[in-house]
Structure formats: C-alpha cells, structure tokens
Amino acid sequence: MDGLRVTNNELIVLLDPTGRAIGTAPKAPSHHSETPLHLAFSCYLTDPAGRILITQRAHGKASFPSVWTNSCCGHPAPGEGLRDAIRRRVRTELGLGVEEPTLVLPRFRYRATAADGVVENELCPVVRATATGETRLDPEEVEAAEWRDWDECVALVDHPTASPWFRSQMEQLVPLGAPAEWPAAAPALLPPAITW
Known part of the structure; x- marks a missing residue:
C-alpha cells in the first residue's frame, strides 16, 4: 500500500473501551457528530538538529x-502494524521516509469536536521518528509544513489554530523534555487492536 492513495474504500478499525478491535467501518462516513471510538496514530518527525516537522492540515479536509498540528496523523488499516501505518502515511502525505520509530505514548486517547460538529474519537498511540528525504506535500492532505524548534512547538499550544489533539498530546510530552529525551514505551502497552 506504500505510496498509494486510499480514499473512499479506506477502513478504520473500531474499538471497544479497552482498545480491542470490534469491527471495521468506512472512514469518511464514520466521522460525524457521533463518531465511534477507533484506532489512529500521531507521529512527530525529527531532523538531525532536533527540530519537529509541524504541519497544517489542508483547507479542504473534512x-x-x-x-496546525504534529507531523502526521492517520488510521492503521485492519491488520496493519503501527510502524507500517506510519511509514505509509508519512510517505503519502509528506513524501518522506521514516527511520528509528519510537513508541512514546502507547495509550493516548482523545475526543474533540470541530466547529462544524464533526467529532474525532480516537485511541491514538504517539510515536517519534526520524525523517529522511525531502518533503513532497500531498495538497489534499497537507497545506504547509515547517521545521520548528522545540520551544516553538511548545508555544504553538497556545495558538488558536493548534489542533486539539496536539494540545492534549503536548500536555503529556512537554514534561518528558525535548523530543530526543522522550523515553521509549514498551510495545506491549499498545492497545490490543494494534501490533508494533
């Protein structure tokens, strides 16, 4: 699937409150005012200088x-491992490769309501990884991408255009220190619905 666009046929993995898979559903029609709990991920990409790639979601996103948010978010396909899902989405959205993925927040969960009433309701493991290559943005997914120092990322939390999941993740990430200092979490702590 690497590099292929998955659109109307993309499936999300539905979860029970313990993080066990209970089925699948089409992605687009599943996001509404009563979006069911489902599996996702968030990735923070770093460069050799320790900066984080911060992205702006496309203006046409549903x-x-x-x-503005972390580097890349996505939904693992049914049966797809977390590292494979991250590599697939980072390649598709940003044109980048991924090295040294490290699990940081294995059980991060959030629920947020957009201005139009659409709800995100995700169990969303958070991973740090090193980016390789040059950015090549998919305009249907990403409006802009900027490498920012950690202090700039922390300051983004207070900006009105920051995503709600970024704010919630940063509440847990900032106490861990700069990205290079984030400790690795054990893959055994992941929700039962996903493998490392």
Missing part, C-alpha cells in the same frame, strides 16, 4: 481543516 475534519479540522487548516489547523
């Missing part, structure tokens, strides 16, 4: 358009 949920939370135009917000």
Whole structure:
C-alpha cells in the first residue's frame, strides 16, 4: 500500500473501551457528530538538529481543516502494524521516509469536536521518528509544513489554530523534555487492536 492513495474504500478499525478491535467501518462516513471510538496514530518527525516537522492540515479536509498540528496523523488499516501505518502515511502525505520509530505514548486517547460538529474519537498511540528525504506535500492532505524548534512547538499550544489533539498530546510530552529525551514505551502497552 506504500505510496498509494486510499480514499473512499479506506477502513478504520473500531474499538471497544479497552482498545480491542470490534469491527471495521468506512472512514469518511464514520466521522460525524457521533463518531465511534477507533484506532489512529500521531507521529512527530525529527531532523538531525532536533527540530519537529509541524504541519497544517489542508483547507479542504473534512475534519479540522487548516489547523496546525504534529507531523502526521492517520488510521492503521485492519491488520496493519503501527510502524507500517506510519511509514505509509508519512510517505503519502509528506513524501518522506521514516527511520528509528519510537513508541512514546502507547495509550493516548482523545475526543474533540470541530466547529462544524464533526467529532474525532480516537485511541491514538504517539510515536517519534526520524525523517529522511525531502518533503513532497500531498495538497489534499497537507497545506504547509515547517521545521520548528522545540520551544516553538511548545508555544504553538497556545495558538488558536493548534489542533486539539496536539494540545492534549503536548500536555503529556512537554514534561518528558525535548523530543530526543522522550523515553521509549514498551510495545506491549499498545492497545490490543494494534501490533508494533
């Protein structure tokens, strides 16, 4: 699937409150005012200088358009491992490769409502990885991407255009220190629905 666009046929993995898979559903029609709990991920890409790639979601995105957030978010396909899902989405959205993925927040969960009433409701493991290559943005997914120092990332939390999941993740990440200092979490702590 690497590099291929998955659109109307993309499936999300539905979860029970313990993080066990209970089925699948089409991605687009599943996001509404009563979006069911489902599996996702968030990735923070770093460069050799320790900066983080911060992205702005495309203006045409169905949920939370135009917000600034972490490097890449996505939904693992049924049966797809977390590292494979991250590599696939980072390649598709940003044109980048991924090295040294490290699990940081294995059980991060959030629920957020957009201005139009669409809800995100995700169990969303957070991973840090090193980016390789040159950015090549998919304009249907990403409006802009900027490498920012950690202090700038922390300051983004207070900006009105920051995504709600970025704010919630940063509440847990900032106490861990700069990205290079984030400790690795054990893959055994992941939700039962996903493998490392």
